[in-house]
Amino acid sequence: MYKEQLLLFEPPRQRRRSKPEGQAIVDAVHKLRALGRQVYAAGHAHQVDGKLLSTAQLLALAAALPEPSKTGVAAAEPRQSRSRRPRIARLLEICEAHATPVVSRLGDLGRDTPAIGSSYQPEFLQAFRELCRIYKESKCPHPDAQVLTAMLDHGIRPCRAARFSLAIVRRLGKGIL
Numbered sequence: 001m002y003k004e005q006l007l008l009f010e011p012p013r014q015r016r017r018s019k020p021e022g023q024a025i026v027d028a029v030h031k032l033r034a035l036g037r038q039v040y041a042a043g044h045a046h047q048v049d050g051k052l053l054s055t056a057q058l059l060a061l062a063a064a065l066p067e068p069s070k071t072g073v074a075a076a077e078p079r080q081s082r083s084r085r086p087r088i089a090r091l092l093e094i095c096e097a098h099a100t101p102v103v104s105r106l107g108d109l110g111r112d113t114p115a116i117g118s119s120y121q122p123e124f125l126q127a128f129r130e131l132c133r134i135y136k137e138s139k140c141p142h143p144d145a146q147v148l149t150a151m152l153d154h155g156i157r158p159c160r161a162a163r164f165s166l167a168i169v170r171r172l173g174k175g176i177l
Contacts, residue, residue, distance in 0.1 A: 028062035036141040084134055092154050094127035101159030120159055132173035144169050144177045
């Protein structure tokens with residue numbers, strides 16, 4: 001039997017990324033996000049603005065684009081002034097503190113059936129909509145995706161789903177985003 005040949009039930013060996021290659025991917029993702037692109041990196045497949053790319057394609061795209069400082073975009077959150085960052089952090093804290101649903105009896109609202117429903121707390125909705133306004137006014141290319149990313153990064157959960165999705169963000173920010 002050859003030394004390089006795998007046995008019948010032995011799991012295949014996978015090539016691990018070297019540290020420089022892994023850091024190059026992280027740098028490419030940060031660069032693309034700083035340029036206002038939606039980038040999701042996972043394993044060997046990466047999604048950039050809705051298109052699926054391999055690692056080599058991701059690195060080639062990042063190398064072909066200009067540096068963020070040359071385009072006038074300074075931070076990972078595009079075109080957002082530094083004075084708004086503390087306000088965004090405070091709004092996210094409010095959302096996190098008031099993310100638990102309010103349970104109300106639907107029968108109390110004039111319905112015949114005694115059912116129970118859940119809704120968002122008013123403080124959560126007010127902070128969420130203010131967050132949507134800030135990202136909308138900052139001229140982000142995808143303010144709804146920025147709000148979604150902020151909610152997911154802070155571990156904030158919606159009241160009737162396992163985690164936030166773009167559809168939930170758009171529904172809650174309706175009229176703003």
